[in-house]
Amino acid sequence: xxxxxxxxxxxxxxxxxxxxxxxxxxxxxxxxxxxxxxxxxxxxxxxxxxxxxxxxxxxxxxxxxxxxxxxxxxxxxxxxxxxxxxxx
Amino acid sequence: xxxxxxxxxxxxxxxxxxxxxxxxxxxxxxxxxxxxxxxxxxxxxxxxxxxxxxxxxxxxxxxxxxxxxxxxxxxxxxxxxxxxxxxxxxxxxxxxxxxxxxxxxxxxxxxxxxxxxxxxxxxxxxxxxxxxxxxxxxxxxxxxxxxxxxxxxxxxxxxxxxxxxxxxxxxxxxxxxxxxxxxxxxxxxxxxxxxxxxxxxxxxxxxxxxxxxxxxxxxxxxxxxxxxxxxxxxxxxxxxxxxxxxxxxxxxxxxxxxxxxxxxxxxxxxxxxxxxxxxxxxxxxxxxxxxxxxxxxxxxxxxxxxxxxxxxxxxxxxxxxxxxxxxxxxxxxxxxxxxxxxxxxxxxxxxxxxxxxxxxxxxxxxxxxxxxxxxxxxxxxxxxxxxxxxxxxxxxxxxxxxxxxxxxxxxxxxxx
Ligand SMILES: Cc1cc2nc3c(=O)[nH]c(=O)nc-3n(C[C@H](O)[C@H](O)[C@H](O)COP(=O)(O)OP(=O)(O)OC[C@H]3O[C@@H](n4cnc5c(N)ncnc54)[C@H](O)[C@@H]3O)c2cc1C
Ligand SMILES: [Zn+2]
Numbered sequence: 183x184x185x186x187x188x189x190x191x192x193x194x195x196x197x198x199x200x201x202x203x204x205x206x207x208x209x210x211x212x213x214x215x216x217x218x219x220x221x222x223x224x225x226x227x228x229x230x231x232x233x234x235x236x237x238x239x240x241x242x243x244x245x246x247x248x249x250x251x252x253x254x255x256x257x258x259x260x261x262x263x264x265x266x267x268x269x270x
Numbered sequence: 271x272x273x274x275x276x277x278x279x280x281x282x283x284x285x286x287x288x289x290x291x292x293x294x295x296x297x298x299x300x301x302x303x304x305x306x307x308x309x310x311x312x313x314x315x316x317x318x319x320x321x322x323x324x325x326x327x328x329x330x331x332x333x334x335x336x337x338x339x340x341x342x343x344x345x346x347x348x349x350x351x352x353x354x355x356x357x358x359x360x361x362x363x364x365x366x367x368x369x370x371x372x373x374x375x376x377x378x379x380x381x382x383x384x385x386x387x388x389x390x391x392x393x394x395x396x397x398x399x400x401x402x403x404x405x406x407x408x409x410x411x412x413x414x415x416x417x418x419x420x421x422x423x424x425x426x427x428x429x430x431x432x433x434x435x436x437x438x439x440x441x442x443x444x445x446x447x448x449x450x451x452x453x454x455x456x457x458x459x460x461x462x463x464x465x466x467x468x469x470x471x472x473x474x475x476x477x478x479x480x481x482x483x484x485x486x487x488x489x490x491x492x493x494x495x496x497x498x499x500x501x502x503x504x505x506x507x508x509x510x511x512x513x514x515x516x517x518x519x520x521x522x523x524x525x526x527x528x529x530x531x532x533x534x535x536x537x538x539x540x541x542x543x544x545x546x547x548x549x550x551x552x553x554x555x556x557x558x559x560x561x562x563x564x565x566x567x568x569x570x571x572x573x574x575x576x577x578x579x580x581x582x583x584x585x586x587x588x589x590x591x592x593x594x595x596x597x598x599x600x601x602x603x604x605x606x607x608x609x610x611x612x613x614x615x616x617x618x619x620x621x622x623x624x625x626x627x628x629x630x631x632x633x634x635x636x637x638x639x640x641x642x643x644x645x646x647x648x649x650x651x652x653x654x655x656x657x658x659x660x661x662x663x664x665x666x667x668x669x670x671x672x673x674x675x676x677x678x679x680x681x682x683x684x685x686x
Contacts, residue, residue, distance in 0.1 A: 194578075194579065195577060202570075202683075215669065219668060219669045220519075223521035223612045224521055225510070225519070225520070225521065226510070227523050229508075229511055234570065252524075252569075252571050253573055254573060255573055255577070
């Protein structure tokens, strides 16, 4: 699997570290136990398109939001996490 | 006697065409007392113990493909009970004890081989950690021995003891650990459950779970709707998808784990060895092939196949430990989908939905758990409440904070 880094181009996935799903919003410190539990533990874990965070640690060191079909490993889209487009 | 040398010889005259299926292939009934979703090791064992221990025989196991097509037929077959945390130690020890009597119980040769599991350590700190785990095991009545380097050298001659980076300093040995023929476990439980009246429905995918006013009443399947008041989910890597049909969101991520088999060689390794400086485990099957694996690939996947970086890393671990194995070719490689939980420990218990029970979160290690998982899940379904052996494996432990995190890695499924 090669990940198309917006800075470095297509690179082998061993250069990257995986964090998990993108778009989880950290609750306010005084948010309910339910909100924290959902954020910490509960995952959609879809069998299909998945937006996820990868870190290009052995390259440009940027955080990247990758949209990938987890049934085939086909990558549809990759954008810098700080880019507002990635937050779509 | 159905299976005997005589039957084989007699069958040779007629091209072995006289064998009949070992279990029935029934049509689904409109309703059952209990349904089990997932015909892997855990689902089949659950059905067997429901019938045997609790007398509940009006049961169907619903399997979307054929039984044994999931992780029960894809794993590296290692069994052991060398855990640190009490809840895990007692549960996995129950499982090992059930393995020890399994073949007599289900009258099926599962090739249970207690050839030992040896975890190597490579530093003083690691020795201390292993000594602590070994002591915890012994306090719980489980066998454990701490070996020094000389004892390891005598036991496993092929090891590179003086590896410059990670010399082998010794190992933690559980002699009662070992391997089991994985396919035979699926077939053996299937036949034994079938004999007690359980219907095994293959090519029967569950596509919906019917919940009315907070309780389950049945499922929708590719072979039609089936009613039941008690439903147990045991879908391993697909647990999130199946639970979502009942509106549940699980503390699970699905990840791919790969396994490898080499060409067959003469007996070279008579125990299971794990590397302490990388994640790697290896044994030799009775056919002669070396069976080995390492880490999960580390990202969400339902693909049942992995990528090359892990292949390379696993091979590097293999030849770092056993330099002689660098001359071997590997023959086969495949992947299975792991239900990685948020603390690395499983879930066997009730759900917020009445009549719906959950068995998932097995991570890498669910094969060794198969007998105890089925035994405890059957108890939970039959009585409506967990057995003391699975009382700690609740779904709500993540909410309350009573997690069972052997590694202390936190809520990071890909690191357990
Ligand atoms: C490569 C690899 C190596 C491993 N090595 C070891 C090891 O050495 N030791 C160890 O202890 N564990 C090991 N494991 C883990 C172990 O194999 C699993 O934890 C265990 O098999 C999971 O339980 P199961 O047997 O019930 O799963 P499975 O056999 O996967 O059963 C689940 C079943 O549910 C079915 N299903 C899913 N969705 C539906 C649906 N909607 N409707 C109907 N049916 C459905 C699937 O088709 C599948 O057959 C390994 C796993 C892999 C992949
Ligand atoms: Zn980059």
